[in-house]
Each structure stands twice: as structure tokens, then as C-alpha cells.
Amino acid sequence: MTATRGLEGVVATTSAVSSIIDDTLTYVGYNIDDLADNASFEEVIYLLWHGKLPAEEELAQIKTQLADNAGIPHQVIEHFKQYSISEVHPMAAIRTAVSMLGLFDPEADDMSKEANYRKAICLQAKLPTLVTAFSRIRKGLAPVEPRPDYGIAANFLYTLTGEEPSHVAVEAFNKALVLHADHELNASTFTARVCVATLSDIYSGVTAAIGALKGPLHGGANEAVMKMLTEIGDVENAEAYIQEKLSRKEKIMGFGHRVYQNGDPRAKHLREMSQKLSNLTGESKWYEMSLKVEEIVTSEKSLLPNVDFYSASVYHSLGIDHDLFTPIFAVSRVSGWLAHILEQYENNRLIRPRADYIGPDKQRYIPIEERS
Numbered sequence: 254m255t256a257t258r259g260l261e262g263v264v265a266t267t268s269a270v271s272s273i274i275d276d277t278l279t280y281v282g283y284n285i286d287d288l289a290d291n292a293s294f295e296e297v298i299y300l301l302w303h304g305k306l307p308a309e310e311e312l313a314q315i316k317t318q319l320a321d322n323a324g325i326p327h328q329v330i331e332h333f334k335q336y337s338i339s340e341v342h343p344m345a346a347i348r349t350a351v352s353m354l355g356l357f358d359p360e361a362d363d364m365s366k367e368a369n370y371r372k373a374i375c376l377q378a379k380l381p382t383l384v385t386a387f388s389r390i391r392k393g394l395a396p397v398e399p400r401p402d403y404g405i406a407a408n409f410l411y412t413l414t415g416e417e418p419s420h421v422a423v424e425a426f427n428k429a430l431v432l433h434a435d436h437e438l439n440a441s442t443f444t445a446r447v448c449v450a451t452l453s454d455i456y457s458g459v460t461a462a463i464g465a466l467k468g469p470l471h472g473g474a475n476e477a478v479m480k481m482l483t484e485i486g487d488v489e490n491a492e493a494y495i496q497e498k499l500s501r502k503e504k505i506m507g508f509g510h511r512v513y514q515n516g517d518p519r520a521k522h523l524r525e526m527s528q529k530l531s532n533l534t535g536e537s538k539w540y541e542m543s544l545k546v547e548e549i550v551t552s553e554k555s556l557l558p559n560v561d562f563y564s565a566s567v568y569h570s571l572g573i574d575h576d577l578f579t580p581i582f583a584v585s586r587v588s589g590w591l592a593h594i595l596e597q598y599e600n601n602r603l604i605r606p607r608a609d610y611i612g613p614d615k616q617r618y619i620p621i622e623e624r625s
């Protein structure tokens with residue numbers, strides 16, 4: 254038995270949710286470029302969960318179901334109030350909050366298909382509210398009730414700020430949600446599938462997935478990109494900053510990918526959005542710095558930007574706090590986690606690979622008083 258480091262190239266399951274073939278990303282066979290330009294996030298949720306785009310009535314129904322379930326239990330709000338003023342990272346807060354949601358759901362351990370679908374709606378609907386409520390509570394502000402006439406993108410921005418969001422902001426945010434919704438067997442999705450393949454419940458699967466997304470080699474990279482851009486501070490400092498990092502053999506966040514050989518197809522959409530939004534805000538330095546960093550990293554290391562690189566300057570231009578960037582990724586990716594969880598339950602087998610043992614052999618127990 255020989256291990257493949259990081260399971261590179263290992264095909265671990267079949268899936269009909271999304272695919273990456275020859276650097277092309279599709280959700281249920283629809284090219285991501287097509288969806289990014291045309292689809293609402295709610296349509297994408299429906300597509301991922303049902304394997305087809307919704308008809309008008311089906312879209313209206315899922316939107317109502319999501320709107321009806323967007324509220325969160327007051328116990329979770331109370332819980333946030335206990336610790337949110339400290340240095341808690343919002344990803345840690347929502348990881349705990351999602352686990353808590355399971356405590357208040359009488360159907361948490363009901364494994365019927367109908368109950369699992371209802372829980373999927375609940376989790377998708379509540380995650381945005383959890384993030385914005387946490388963000389407001391830690392600033393000493395009261396949470397804002399989601400508006401039933403708004404979709405997820407508009408409601409996220411509205412419940413974050415309490416102000417009606419602009420059309421441009423909603424359009425950009427919707428596109429970001431569409432672009433992040435699913436990505437084949439990435440680390441957090443694999444985590445979710447491993448968890449529920451033991452026939453554990455959906456809340457456990459999503460809690461585990463949030464834990465995996467939090468790391469800087471995965472979803473946490475978007476916040477790390479913004480930290481890097483803030484440290485660079487100005488386009489003229491970019492060259493020296495990046496060369497210094499590379500000479501120390503440090504990774505440049507937002508670059509590289511395990512699967513894509515010729516670049517992440519989502520990056521160009523985010524680059525375009527970053528340019529458009531920075532023009533609108535009149536603060537173009539974040540986009541210009543990002544472009545410069547891309548130019549240097551591509552020429553020095555032949556590494557291309559991934560989805561996390563330009564999403565950082567997009568969210569910054571939308572006025573969003575930097576530590577909410579990864580929670581926003583979760584608000585979108587929970588749609589993909591849930592699609593994969595439902596797919597796993599449909600055709601389940603325990604996921605249990607082997608390890609290639611490299612530790613010591615043939616040891617004998619030594620009584621504690623004889624050990625050195």
C-alpha cells in the first residue's frame with residue numbers, strides 16, 4: 254500500500270453535482286461562465302439540489318421556503334452576545350452556531366428524504382442570517398430581520414448594514430455567490446461527505462465542512478489575501494513585498510490550485526468585478542495592487558490566481574469587514590455541501606480509506622518505572 258500525498262489525483266467518489274474537466278467548471282453540466290452571467294443564486298441552489306434549473310413556479314417556491322426559514326433561534330442570538338465582543342473569529346462563531354441549530358431542530362436526526370430536504374432549506378436560509386447577526390452583535394448593533402421580498406444576495410447586504418443595498422452591489426454579490434457555490438470534491442465538501450457517510454446528521458456534516466473551509470489553504474485564503482494587500486499598502490510596494498515573500502519560500506495567498514493547470518475559470522469574473530467596483534468606489538488601489546501581484550507571481554512562479562484572490566478586493570469594495578470574507582464563502586458553499594450531502598445519503602457507503610503505516614514496528618510494552 255502506498256499513500257498519495259494529499260490524495261492528489263485520487264478519485265474518491267462519483268458525483269453528478271459539479272465537474273472540473275480540462276480546466277472547465279460546470280454545475281450539473283452548465284458552464285460556470287454561463288451561470289455567472291445569467292443565474293440568480295437561488296436558481297443555482299435549486300440546480301445543485303435537484304439536478305435541473307427551476308421552472309418559474311419551482312423558483313418561486315424555493316425562494317419562499319428560504320425566506321420563511323431565514324430567522325434564527327433567539328438562543329443563538331443570546332449565545333453570540335456572550336462572546337462576540339471578544340476576539341472570536343466569525344468562522345469559529347458560525348461553526349458553533351450551525352452546530353447549535355441542530356439542537357433546536359426536532360428533525361435533526363430524522364434521516365428521511367423529506368426531513369433532510371427541509372433541513373437543507375433551513376441551513377441554507379439561516380447561514381446568511383447567522384453571519385450578519387454575528388457581525389452586528391459584535392459591533393453592539395441589533396440584528397436586522399431579513400426582508401421576505403429580497404433574495405439571499407440582497408438580504409445579506411441589507412441585514413449586514415440595515416440599509417437598502419444598491420443594484421450594483423446586489424448584482425456583484427449574487428455573482429460571487431454563484432461562483433463559489435460548488436467545486437467538485439474540494440476539501441470542505443469531502444469533509445462533509447466523509448462525515449455524513451457514517452450516517453451522521455446534516456448539521457454535523459455542515460459543521461465539519463465549515464471547520465475545513467476555515468483554513469487558509471482553502472476558504473480562509475480570501476481573508477489572507479486582503480491581509481497581504483493591506484500590508485503591501487500601495488502598488489509601488491508590491492514588487493519588493495512579493496519578492497521578499499518568495500525568497501523566504503512563503504506561499505502567496507490566492508494563487509495556485511490542486512486541480513487547475515491553466516487557471517481557475519472563476520478568477521476572471523472576480524477580476525472584472527474587482528475592476529468595476531473599484532472604479533465605482535473611486536478607490537482603485539486594491540484592484541491595481543491585485544493586478545500587480547498577479548503579474549509578479551505569474552512571471553516568477555507561473556502560478557495563476559484562484560477564486561480567493563480577486564474575491565478579496567471585491568468584498569472589500571463592497572465595504573465588508575475582512576474577517577467576514579470566509580463566512581461569505583460558507584454562505585455560498587453551503588449550497589454545494591448540502592447537494593453533496595443529499596447525494597451521499599442517496600447512495601451511501603462508509604468512506605474509510607487506509608493509511609500506509611510508517612511508524613516503529615515490533616515494540617514491547619515497558620513498565621513505566623523502567624522507561625527513560
Ligand SMILES: CC(=O)SCCNC(=O)CCNC(=O)[C@H](O)C(C)(C)COP(=O)(O)OP(=O)(O)OC[C@H]1O[C@@H](n2cnc3c(N)ncnc32)[C@H](O)[C@@H]1OP(=O)(O)O
Binds near residue numbers: 469507508509
Ligand atoms: C477555494 C480554495 O480553496 S482555492 C485555494 C486557496 N488557497 C490558497 O490560495 C493558498 C495558497 N495556495 C496553496 O497553498 C496551494 O497552491 C494549494 C493549497 C491551493 C494547492 O496545493 P497543492 O496542490 O497541495 O500544492 P503544494 O502546496 O504542494 O505546492 C506545490 C508547489 O508549488 C508551490 N506553491 C503552490 N502554491 C503556491 C503559492 N500560492 N505561492 C507560492 N508557492 C506556491 C509550493 O511551494 C510547492 O513548491 P515546491 O514543490 O517547490 O515545494
Ligand SMILES: O=C([O-])CC(=O)C(=O)O
Binds near residue numbers: 439471512
Ligand atoms: O477545489 C478546491 O480544491 C478548492 C476550490 O477551488 C474550491 O473549493 O472552490
